[in-house]
Amino acid sequence: MEKELIDVDLSMKFDSLSVLENIRFKVHENEFLVIVGPSGCGKTTMARLLAGLQKPTSGHVTMRGESISPKVHNISIVFQEPSCIPWRTLWDDITMGLVIKGVDQSAIKKRAEEVIKLVGLDGFEEYFPKQLSGGMKQRVAIARAYATNPDLLLMDEPFGHLDAQTRYLMQIEIMRIWEKEKKTVVFITNNIEEAVYLATRIIVFSKLPARIKAEYRIELPRPRKLTTPEFLGVRSEVTEQCEVVER
Amino acid sequence: MEEKINREKYKTLGYNVLTLFLFLAIWTLAYWLIKSPFFPSPLMVFNAFLELLIHGDIEDVKLGMHIQQSLWRIFGGFAAACILGIPLGLLMGLYGRVYDSTKVLIEPIRFIPPVAWIPLVIVLLVGYFRFVFIIWLGAFFPIFIGTLLSVRGVNPLHIEVPKSFGASRFYIIRNIVLPSVLPEVLTSMRVGLGIAWECIMAAEMIGGERVGIGIMILKYAQLIRMDAIIVGIIVIGIIGFGLNEIFIFVEKRIFRWKEVVSI
Ligand SMILES: Nc1ncnc2c1ncn2[C@@H]1O[C@H](COP(=O)(O)OP(=O)(O)OP(=O)(O)O)[C@@H](O)[C@H]1O
Ligand SMILES: [Mg+2]
Numbered sequence: 001m002e003k004e005l006i007d008v009d010l011s012m013k014f015d016s017l018s019v020l021e022n023i024r025f026k027v028h029e030n031e032f033l034v035i036v037g038p039s040g041c042g043k044t045t046m047a048r049l050l051a052g053l054q055k056p057t058s059g060h061v062t063m064r065g066e067s068i069s070p071k072v073h074n075i076s077i078v079f080q081e082p083s084c085i086p087w088r089t090l091w092d093d094i095t096m097g098l099v100i101k102g103v104d105q106s107a108i109k110k111r112a113e114e115v116i117k118l119v120g121l122d123g124f125e126e127y128f129p130k131q132l133s134g135g136m137k138q139r140v141a142i143a144r145a146y147a148t149n150p151d152l153l154l155m156d157e158p159f160g161h162l163d164a165q166t167r168y169l170m171q172i173e174i175m176r177i178w179e180k181e182k183k184t185v186v187f188i189t190n191n192i193e194e195a196v197y198l199a200t201r202i203i204v205f206s207k208l209p210a211r212i213k214a215e216y217r218i219e220l221p222r223p224r225k226l227t228t229p230e231f232l233g234v235r236s237e238v239t240e241q242c243e244v245v246e247r
Numbered sequence: 248m249e250e251k252i253n254r255e256k257y258k259t260l261g262y263n264v265l266t267l268f269l270f271l272a273i274w275t276l277a278y279w280l281i282k283s284p285f286f287p288s289p290l291m292v293f294n295a296f297l298e299l300l301i302h303g304d305i306e307d308v309k310l311g312m313h314i315q316q317s318l319w320r321i322f323g324g325f326a327a328a329c330i331l332g333i334p335l336g337l338l339m340g341l342y343g344r345v346y347d348s349t350k351v352l353i354e355p356i357r358f359i360p361p362v363a364w365i366p367l368v369i370v371l372l373v374g375y376f377r378f379v380f381i382i383w384l385g386a387f388f389p390i391f392i393g394t395l396l397s398v399r400g401v402n403p404l405h406i407e408v409p410k411s412f413g414a415s416r417f418y419i420i421r422n423i424v425l426p427s428v429l430p431e432v433l434t435s436m437r438v439g440l441g442i443a444w445e446c447i448m449a450a451e452m453i454g455g456e457r458v459g460i461g462i463m464i465l466k467y468a469q470l471i472r473m474d475a476i477i478v479g480i481i482v483i484g485i486i487g488f489g490l491n492e493i494f495i496f497v498e499k500r501i502f503r504w505k506e507v508v509s510i
Contacts, residue, residue, distance in 0.1 A: 051411050070413040077411045083404050087426045087504040096422075097412040128504040148412065 002028040005184055006068070006152065010059030012045055018209040019045050020056075025203055025212065027152070027186060032178055034187045034195040036242065037205030043188045044080055046210075047156040050186060051077045063152065074101070076145035077154040080188075082161065084129035084137045090116075091125040093140055097148040115143040118177060135166045142170075146177065155187045159194070171197055175223070192242065196235045197224050204241055214241045287474040292481070295474035304475070305466060308458050314482060316458040317447055323375065324382020325443050331383075332390035332439070333432060340398025340428075341420065357392070361385035361442070362449045369453065378450050385446035386439035393435025397428040430502055437494045444487050 006027035012020040019042040027033055037043050048054045049061055052068040052075065061068045068075070076097065085093050094116060098108045116122050119139040129137055138158060145153060155174075159167040171194060178185060189195055195202050196218060204214040216238060220230055271289050278288040287295075299310040339346035346353070361384040368380050405423050414422075451461025464479035 053407055053411060070411050072413075075411065079404060079407070081404055083408055085405055085408065085423070086506075087502075096409060100409055100412040100414045100418060130504065130506045144408075 002031070005029045005063060006050070007060070007062045008050070010049065010056035010061060012042070012049065012054075013057045020049075021209045021211050023059075023210065023212060025215075027184060029184055030182045032185045032187065032198055032200045034189060034199035034202045035205060036189055036192060036195045036202060036238070037210060038207045038242075039190060041205050041207050042210040043190075043205060044156055046205075047077065047080075047154050047186070047188055050152070051075055051154055053077075073152070074148060074150050075152045075154065076148055076150035078138075078141050078145045078156060078158045080156040080158075080160060082134070082137055083141050084132075086129050088128075089125065090121060090127050090129075090132070090140055093129075094144045094147055097144060101148055111147055111149075115147045118146065119143045119173070135162050135170075138162060139170075142174075146181075149181075149183075151184060153183045153185045155185065157188055157190065160189075167194075172223075174198065179222070192239050193226065193235055196220075196231065196238060197226060202238060204238065214238075285471065285473050287477065291474045292477045295472075296478045296481075299463075299475060299478055304463055305470070306457060308463070310463070310478070310482070312458055313460050313463045314486065316456075317451065317460040318486070320375065320378035320450075320459070321382055321440075321443050321447050323379040324446070325386050325440060327379060327383045328386035328390050328439055328443070329436060332387045333394050336391045336394025336432075337398060337424075337428070340395045341424070343399075346395065357388045361446045365450060365453050368450075369455070374456075378447065381450040382443045382446045385442040389442060390432075390435050390439040393438065394428065394432050397431035397435075398424060400431070401427045430498065430505060433494065433498050433501075437491060440490055440494070441487065444483065448483070 004026050008026070009024045010020065011018070011022055023046070035043055035046060045054070049056055050068065052061070052070045052073070063073050063075075066072060085096075088096070091112065095108050095112045098111060103111070113122075116125065119142055121136060121139055121143065124132065124136070129140070132140065138161065142155075142158060145155075159170050162170060175198060177183075187195075187198060199216075199218045202216045202218060203212055204216075205211070206213045216234070218234060220234060224231055274289050278286060296310070301309075303309040304313075339349075361381055364384055365381060368377050372380055401424055405427060406419055409419050409423060447459070448461040448464075451459040452465050456462055460479055460483060464476050467475035467479070
């Protein structure tokens with residue numbers, strides 16, 4: 001039986017602009033939930049609500065029955081925009097969450113070394129963001145998010161700025177990490193192939209104002225291959241749903 | 248790599264020396280052409296400089312004393328401007344309400360040129376504090392407004408990163424806001440220092456003391472001794488340049504993380 005972690009039931013407006021309408025879903029422990037939707041439909045808004053960085057205009061987001069808040073829950077978010085702190089070295093940036101959460105020095109060191117290795121940035125600990133490539137900066141943000149061992153890991157189009165090849169490698173990487181550490185992940189993308197490759201479940205958002213248009217459970221065996229007939233079948237099914245003309 | 252940078256440095260230095268020589272050559276040439284008792288040559292200015300340095304001015308006050316006094320006044324006023332301007336700018340940047348509610352007072356005062364206060368200050372204050380007050384007035388607003396605006400310009404995403412980990416307000420101010428605004432605060436301090444120089448000259452020329460670069464210039468202006476006046480002017484320029492360079496040096500040291508953009 002799947003254990004429920006998060007319960008979402010909300011609507012969100014910015015002034016008079018309705019962005020999310022009657023969005024209702026649950027996130028289960030250890031699942032890899034992917035939200036797909038067209039650009040500007042409210043995915044980032046959804047991520048921020050899940051991170052407790054914003055409050056919904058009506059409804060709620062709860063985690064284990066309690067209203068979600070970064071001060072109470074252990075959540076991490078990888079932002080869509082590059083979010084490295086320019087004046088912090090890679091090491092100081094990655095350990096930020098651990099320091100904030102009051103982890104002791106030796107544990108911080110151990111965990112930071114672990115995640116830096118995980119994203120393949122060992123040797124760059126003293127580098128500033130200006131000395132890193134775009135893909136490396138994104139990996140810093142991902143490592144920073146992993147470091148705190150979050151109960152919920154939010155990723156808002158984390159690979160959006162990367163080239164196709166790096167993106168593919170990062171997808172393999174994230175899968176490896178998820179299978180190893182079994183975190184609960186909510187992953188946002190507008191790339192359906194990426195969604196089918198990663199997800200245990202996909203939620204499709206409509207265009208603005210976003211509603212949940214469809215939901216898929218993806219039961220393809222792992223490691224998935226982008227070219228098997230089964231994969232392509234699921235992928236075109238989801239794609240068709242995304243293309244349905246909205247009434 | 249290291250060698251190349253060094254070569255660049257020497258090249259720049261060489262060009263600057265050349266510029267200086269060219270300037271002195273043109274000046275000398277102008278001196279020969281104009282031939283006026285009110286237009287001294289570089290050599291005459293240099294002699295006046297030596298005289299002021301060694302024997303002092305018409306009241307036997309040595310150049311070093313003048314410089315020391317002016318710097319001491321600037322230091323007082325500038326320090327006061329920083330001590331008040333930076334925390335106040337931070338406070339009002341962080342709590343927009345404070346600024347919005349006091350705008351009616353702050354904004355008009357900001358537009359009063361410091362020089363306009365001088366007559367009032369001369370009557371109300373005496374000695375050192377006259378100068379400190381005028382310089383404070385001049386340097387405070389660039390520092391205060393610069394700090395305030397830099398706080399408002401902090402990238403919201405940089406604030407949300409620690410926030411998403413549940414950081415306290417104190418942590419965010421200490422680790423995000425302060426390091427983020429520091430470069431701009433230093434820049435506004437540099438601007439404030441420039442204005443402090445303008446103010447000290449004006450204040451000294453009106454202020455009725457015996458010692459200070461501004462007063463020295465004024466004494467010789469009454470005698471129409473151009474060589475000594477020019478010494479004063481050059482001294483002001485060189486000290487300003489030196490102080491500015493110190494700031495730039497410090498900025499470079501602190502902000503290793505900053506991307507350097509050249510246009
Ligand atoms: N702070 C805000 N104030 C007003 N409107 C906002 C704000 N943030 C987002 N919006 C609006 O909400 C809508 C959804 O924005 P959001 O960033 O959530 O889209 P998105 O699905 O993440 O898009 P993309 O895939 O391009 O990143 C947009 O129409 C945007 O204009
Ligand atoms: Mg977005």
